Amino acid sequence: MMTTATTSKLFTQVQSLFQASGGFASIRQQAVESLENQGFPVAKAEEYKFTNLSKKLENGLTNASFAEPFSIDQATVDAHIFADFDGDVLVFTNGSWNKELSKVTQDYSVEVISEDGLLGAISKPGKDAFADLNTAAFQEAIKISVAKGKVIEKPVLLIHFNQANEGQIVMPRLLVQVDEIAQVTLLEYAVCLDEEVYFSNALTEVKVAAGSYVKFFRLQNQSSKAILMDTMETDIHRDAVFTSVKISLAADMIRNNLTLNLLDSGCEGNMYGLYLLNGKTHVDNHTNVDHTMPHAVSNELYKGILTDSSRGVFNGKIFVRQDAQKTNAFQQNNNILLSENAIINTKPQLEIWADDVKCSHGCTTGQLDEEALFYLQARGLDKTQAKGMLLYAFAGEVLEFISDEPFKAHITNLVMERLGTQF
């Protein structure tokens, strides 16, 4: 008898994309089996209860095929690099690496891989249907490797150019391996070359080996019709530090799943996020930090400003295992709602099995401070300026974590422009 999982509309839509053979046959097989058994999340599924991505896709994937790689010229690439950027560029078209237009000038390697034990070992199949979908179906896996002891001074910018017919799919798959005491900063965003409804289902795995520093700053600001599923899972080893900053400014629906595995003592995982939502944009940030060993630290700050009938979801899991004594784990989620129709669902989820830990979490949801607004107006700022200044002050706290100055300036400009005109 067929299970309901495999007869769901979404399953039948994407089934033809599964790839069974090739170098990754084993993890693909596991992913397919998991999908066959569990299917895609239904409306009541706990993990997706505020974000019915399955339904969004059933309606949105009118042409559930892969958008194929395409050719692009240098001028188009250059036009989408922000001002004062100084670093390397990796260009992707519909998830496929374009080596010719990429600029790799520093001491690390980039390659398309057809076999690698690490792929699927950090984000193991069976945990999330959309991650499984990526594993089952991705067309090309790209690996960035930084060898032991290498310090990559300048940032590496990943630009994804996407161009899809209506209802098509792209599935970027990235593996980043940073060996011991190495250092790298990665920046990433996607550019939509047309305004069609499409689905990007990306999966990024990162290994931060002992003593390494990795920063990953990402911007989601493509088309307002995009449906985005973005999974990142990172293994952080002894004394290593990993920092993620995610800025979500535009899309139709976004679901971000971010998991940090703090695997050894002395390591640190930082998760920061900002979402500015208007119209009917829906952004869901699910984060998960897993403290397994003593003396590790995690910091988390997500902030949101919502207007119109937008919706935000924040769910922050902190898991402290029994061995993880002396853990320090901090989590904050703060939101400003500017309209009566905007909705935020925020939920901390702490599970603590060790007894000697310092954990704190808090969430706030409020309106714009009217007293502060009046104060600034009484000093001569017009209402729009005053509002923009207050909102920017709120959002700016997250932007401070973007340590690449030109990228920070670029995002700051985008944020100020949006807060000044659309909020």
Added chain:
Amino acid sequence: MLSIKNLHASIDGNEILRGINLEVKAGEVHAIMGPNGSGKSTLASVLAGREEYEITEGEVVFQDKDLLDMAPEDRAREGVFLAFQYPVEIPGVSTTNFLRTAVNQVREYRGLEPLDAVKFLALMKEKMKLVEIDQKLLSRSLNEGFSGGEKKRNEIFQMAMLEPTLSILDETDSGLDIDALRIVSNGVNQLKSDKTATIVVTHYQRLLDYIVPDYVHVLYKGRIVKSGSKELALELEEKGYDWIKEEVESASV
């Protein structure tokens, strides 16, 4: 300069100001005193344009313009300045950072060139001396973690930067020790000219030794029930408000 006629204002249906009349001319200092809750801050807020209050009756003319018709920012640009009784804390916004926008907005409104960074800094330095305020304080989040005295000094510093025509100081003296009081009063006095006017709201005669008023008014239950010269403040300090309350109650019987 300022003419308030029969001003009535209420909040949530409660009438707080119940027929205020006040004339302020250029060069004058008016003190407004009165028991707690009599409506002093409400009057100050209404003049500055706070929108929560509903004006039910009356008019306010400022330099031949209808003040009540203007947005708060335009009142500021026209030259009205309110030093808040309780200055608001604004995380993430520093004094320096918002004041640059404010000063240039005001200058633009008055048809002056905007100040570039260098000139703005020079102006800041000059005005900082006036109220002996530290630059470090000005680059911190506005009023966040400031002591009471620091907040009040910052208010007067902003006043100095914006060069208002009419300054309304709402209990700028509370929370100041005598040294800070001298500094703040000194700052206010230096900004005074025959073209500007000042309204000081206070509970204490002490301030009026430094900022000497031409007139003293007593506000009680939303009305100015007594006006006099600076000697009235001394009398109030000595006798309290009960005799005025009695006068009012017996007159209304």
